Amino acid sequence: MLYNVHDFGAVGDGRHLDTDAIQAAIDACHKGGGGQVLLSGGHVYRSGTLVLHSYVDLHLEMGAILKGSDSLKDYDYFQSGKTVPEEISVPTYEDCSYAGQPTLFFLYAKDCEHVSISGFGKIDGNEKIFYGNVTPWHIDGSFYPRVPLLFLEHVSHLTIKDVTLTNSAFWTTHLVGCSDVLITGIRILNNLKLANCDGIDPDHCQNVRISNCHVETADDCIVFKNTANAMQYGPCENITVTNCTLISTSAAIKFGTESEARFRNVIVSNCAISQSNRGISIMLRDCGCIENVLFSNITIDTRLFSKTHWWGEAEPISITAVKREQQTSVGYVKNIVFDNIHCHGENGIMLYGDESRNINGLVFHRITLQITKKTEWQKNFHDLRPCNLSEPVLTGSLNAIFARNVADVLFRDLRVEIADDVREDVVTEFDVEDCEQFVINENVF
Numbered sequence: 001m002l003y004n005v006h007d008f009g010a011v012g013d014g015r016h017l018d019t020d021a022i023q024a025a026i027d028a029c030h031k032g033g034g035g036q037v038l039l040s041g042g043h044v045y046r047s048g049t050l051v052l053h054s055y056v057d058l059h060l061e062m063g064a065i066l067k068g069s070d071s072l073k074d075y076d077y078f079q080s081g082k083t084v085p086e087e088i089s090v091p092t093y094e095d096c097s098y099a100g101q102p103t104l105f106f107l108y109a110k111d112c113e114h115v116s117i118s119g120f121g122k123i124d125g126n127e128k129i130f131y132g133n134v135t136p137w138h139i140d141g142s143f144y145p146r147v148p149l150l151f152l153e154h155v156s157h158l159t160i161k162d163v164t165l166t167n168s169a170f171w172t173t174h175l176v177g178c179s180d181v182l183i184t185g186i187r188i189l190n191n192l193k194l195a196n197c198d199g200i201d202p203d204h205c206q207n208v209r210i211s212n213c214h215v216e217t218a219d220d221c222i223v224f225k226n227t228a229n230a231m232q233y234g235p236c237e238n239i240t241v242t243n244c245t246l247i248s249t250s251a252a253i254k255f256g257t258e259s260e261a262r263f264r265n266v267i268v269s270n271c272a273i274s275q276s277n278r279g280i281s282i283m284l285r286d287c288g289c290i291e292n293v294l295f296s297n298i299t300i301d302t303r304l305f306s307k308t309h310w311w312g313e314a315e316p317i318s319i320t321a322v323k324r325e326q327q328t329s330v331g332y333v334k335n336i337v338f339d340n341i342h343c344h345g346e347n348g349i350m351l352y353g354d355e356s357r358n359i360n361g362l363v364f365h366r367i368t369l370q371i372t373k374k375t376e377w378q379k380n381f382h383d384l385r386p387c388n389l390s391e392p393v394l395t396g397s398l399n400a401i402f403a404r405n406v407a408d409v410l411f412r413d414l415r416v417e418i419a420d421d422v423r424e425d426v427v428t429e430f431d432v433e434d435c436e437q438f439v440i441n442e443n444v445f
Helices: 019-031 228-233
Strands: 003-005 014-016 035-039 044-049 054-061 065-067 107-118 122-124 131-134 139-141 150-161 164-166 175-176 178-182 188-189 199-205 206-211 214-217 220-226 236-242 245-250 251-259 261-275 280-282 292-300 317-321 332-344 351-354 359-371 381-383 394-395 399-405 407-418 430-433 437-441
Touching: 003 019, 019 035, 019 044, 019 054, 139 292, 199 236, 220 236, 220 261, 245 251, 251 261, 251 292, 261 280, 280 292, 280 332, 317 332, 351 359, 351 407, 399 407
Parallel strands: 003 035, 014 044, 035 054, 044 065, 054 107, 065 122, 107 150, 122 164, 150 175, 150 178, 164 188, 175 199, 178 206, 188 214, 199 220, 206 236, 214 245, 220 251, 236 261, 245 261, 251 280, 261 292, 280 317, 292 332, 317 351, 332 359, 351 399, 359 407, 399 430, 407 437
Antiparallel strands: 131 139, 381 394
């Protein structure tokens, strides 16, 4: 069955609020046993919170735009009363602790099955109404957490395909406790200065396939999480990411930092990462663990962004496992494989564990690492934020490999090229201390 939102009173002129009409079409589709809710091309539909239900395909035709309301009260579906949230007093790059549960929503679903968002139209999060402090390098939000574009919790058989998601003010696609998820052919186009607008966040999710997507975001493009508020949904596991192009002012592919449960059985392959502050970043900060992960056939191009506002120092690969707070218990990272990875950027690979050597069992095979100058930012830093260390940002020299407190690491067929314009910053190519069974091209460190 087809349910055209205009038959339920939608205007689609970009001025009137069409929330009630669109919601009525969604409800009718669900009650009728399922079908497609149609937003017609050539129209701009303004809306507050919309709640999706089982057996509903929300379909945006080419040229259709679903755009968020200008008023925060229109996102307060659960009547939290937080339509005038307290402004942040500490910048989010200094404190972005988040248990994973927002109070305001745009597209929302919970406890559903067979939900779909499809079509070549666009969903626009209306980011500008959420601006706080604005600098040439970074835009912070006026409050935290802000409104996610999609917040979908405990949805099984979920499909998101072909749509463009844009101008999100917070995590664009937050999937919490979802299973059997297919995300394919979508475009996420966010402001590269606006903090916290991650692309796709599978959080305690299982059996997820992400393919053929293009993602441009400030903060992370595709990031696996295990937040504290969703522990009932178990581990984040059995996930594939393939054939994606990614641009990020933080990390293109990331694990963490919210890491309260286990991550396992993840494959990332055939992706192109460009113009990013970090390429692949595994950031364990809590009691969970990360294991059985394969990265293969990936090109990574990194460059430094503002060193104050964005975590990272243009590392193509960064694996860190340290405590978030002094009282935090931190888990382990093991059995991670990198194969046929080509890196070009302003820094080398960083591996940093705690004194227990909680990072172990790493294999790097067929890695090309080209280090060159692309920006005027100083190059001899290693960024461990967020963490409880007294020196979260370490100074030293520029290295091809920087490693501390890791064990059982094998680099096989590693090729390093350091350009003349950064050679003076390199004291030693391989800075390896307090490690065990660390081998680079048959040389033991």
